[in-house]
Amino acid sequence: MPTKSASKKDSKRNHEVVEWLKLLWVPIAGLIGTVTLVVQFVNLWQDSPTTVSTVVIALILGIIVAASIYMGFTTRKKWSKEDRKYHFTSRFPQYHKYARILLVVIVVAGTLFVTKTYVRIQQLEEKVVILVANFDGSEPQKYRITEELLLGLRNSLNNYDDVTVLPLDRVITEQEGSEVARSLAKRYRADIIVWGYYGITDTSAKVYIHLENLSPVIADSIQTSSSSAIQVPIEEMNSFIIQQNLADQMTALTFFISGIARFKASDNEEALERFDKSLEALEWEDQLVSKAYVLDYKGLTLGNLERYLEAVSQSDMAIELNSDVPEFYIHRAYWNRALHKYVEALNDLNTALVVDPENADAYVGKATIYLLQAFDQPSFPNEVDQNLLDKAFHESEQAISIDTQNEDAYATRAYVFQIRKEYPAALNDLNTVIALNPKHPLIYATRGAVYQTMGDYDNALRDFDRSISLDKNGIEIAYFGRALTYISLGERDKAISDLKYVMEITESLDMKNQAEFWLSNLGVKP
Numbered sequence: 391m392p393t394k395s396a397s398k399k400d401s402k403r404n405h406e407v408v409e410w411l412k413l414l415w416v417p418i419a420g421l422i423g424t425v426t427l428v429v430q431f432v433n434l435w436q437d438s439p440t441t442v443s444t445v446v447i448a449l450i451l452g453i454i455v456a457a458s459i460y461m462g463f464t465t466r467k468k469w470s471k472e473d474r475k476y477h478f479t480s481r482f483p484q485y486h487k488y489a490r491i492l493l494v495v496i497v498v499a500g501t502l503f504v505t506k507t508y509v510r511i512q513q514l515e516e517k518v519v520i521l522v523a524n525f526d527g528s529e530p531q532k533y534r535i536t537e538e539l540l541l542g543l544r545n546s547l548n549n550y551d552d553v554t555v556l557p558l559d560r561v562i563t564e565q566e567g568s569e570v571a572r573s574l575a576k577r578y579r580a581d582i583i584v585w586g587y588y589g590i591t592d593t594s595a596k597v598y599i600h601l602e603n604l605s606p607v608i609a610d611s612i613q614t615s616s617s618s619a620i621q622v623p624i625e626e627m628n629s630f631i632i633q634q635n636l637a638d639q640m641t642a643l644t645f646f647i648s649g650i651a652r653f654k655a656s657d658n659e660e661a662l663e664r665f666d667k668s669l670e671a672l673e674w675e676d677q678l679v680s681k682a683y684v685l686d687y688k689g690l691t692l693g694n695l696e697r698y699l700e701a702v703s704q705s706d707m708a709i710e711l712n713s714d715v716p717e718f719y720i721h722r723a724y725w726n727r728a729l730h731k732y733v734e735a736l737n738d739l740n741t742a743l744v745v746d747p748e749n750a751d752a753y754v755g756k757a758t759i760y761l762l763q764a765f766d767q768p769s770f771p772n773e774v775d776q777n778l779l780d781k782a783f784h785e786s787e788q789a790i791s792i793d794t795q796n797e798d799a800y801a802t803r804a805y806v807f808q809i810r811k812e813y814p815a816a817l818n819d820l821n822t823v824i825a826l827n828p829k830h831p832l833i834y835a836t837r838g839a840v841y842q843t844m845g846d847y848d849n850a851l852r853d854f855d856r857s858i859s860l861d862k863n864g865i866e867i868a869y870f871g872r873a874l875t876y877i878s879l880g881e882r883d884k885a886i887s888d889l890k891y892v893m894e895i896t897e898s899l900d901m902k903n904q905a906e907f908w909l910s911n912l913g914v915k916p
Contacts (some may be wrong), residue, residue: 395680407710408855419610437557454492459486462486466480488821509599517552518553518581518582518647520580520584521558521584522540522555522557522640523560523571523585524557527590528647529587529590533595533898538636542633543637543640547645548591552652558578561585570601571600580605581605583601584601585600588627593623595621595622595626596616597619599617600616601617620809645664649687653691658691660697673834682711682718683708685708690723693721699725699729702729703720705718705722709776715745716742716746717742720742723736723755727762739752750790750796751798753785754789761782786806797827800826801836804816804823804891808836813844817841820836821837829860832865835854835865835867835871836852838871841853842871851872854875869891870892877912882912891903
């Protein structure tokens, strides 16, 4: 049996081993933790280098600022033997001036940086931004897909200040996918991000292209996320044919997007030029954006320029390429309506409803044509074709039943109520339109006309004034309606001023004749 002395020695030895292991474990655990943090940091930096770099720089600057404040402004009490008082002196008398200077420099530089960043962000918000990720694949320096894509875009868009092409300088893998691509695009305020990868064999090459659309202006023309693949003989990859083809497609897409932006800014001539360049950019293969949509937007632009026959031609070509888009038929109906080809317009709207039976805009279009047909009757306004009026009412009701937020449907039904002299019902619908769109100058002018007819001149003037304030060029019916209201109130000079302005701005012969009539009644020679 072991003695008591031996047991104590063994116990002491075991305790020493445990303590030694404890002491050894602390640095080992610290080393493991440090290595783990470094690995995680490296992985995070690889996934999002911009964010990590920004955070690290911010932390370093924060430490420098804190140190500058501490060294430059902290004090300590020091007893003076001379006057036997405590005095506050800098803790770092040799360095506090330099610390304060450094702090001022950092504050000024930071202010300039923030200002420059804000201006940069504002500039990007006003531009069409295309972000290009590095295409993943073997031998990127040989095939240079990313470089050729960037070069082609920049060469084609060099003269367009409202378009910016940015390199992402990183690959987006298939595993990361659309979610990561869209997140990166948002950081750069990009409208479009293109990413992808390619594979090579001895005989062929296949390029996979992913497109993420973050722009609200093209949401109806390009899918939120789309993918395509191009397979070609390896010779086309080696001779850079596929690279040029991809650059041409992206150029066409960029011209299309920037054209829509100009179209929505009412810069119709510039929009038309960009749609033409988009159509000319390549022999279209409908890989990134459909040619039919470009033709349709070109038609809309021509319609804004009142070149209706040309607009019809663009719609014809769009429908020939894709007959399953109801909006193409609706837009062609607009141009035929403007040309007073009401039968053709109704046929297009009926076709749109065959393609999409729940299309509220097609019903509104039909209601509008029935109203125009009623207006074109020789007996109007003394007598109104009730059959046409009933059809217009029915179609607008159909539209509202499908889409209760469709302001055009309520406006059209309000016109029917106005012609029927059902003024309270007309006001209800016009109030609904204004609730849906409080900045609609034509609707305020229309409601003002209803109030004026009802003899509510205060509300009439309020609405005419609101209409005029919302339209920088002025709506002639608002000025004309306000003139009639002034006549009813006996304010002759104000009425004459508005009628003369109507004569200046109107292009309608009927409106000009009415203005001349009322000016003559007021004793003024037009």
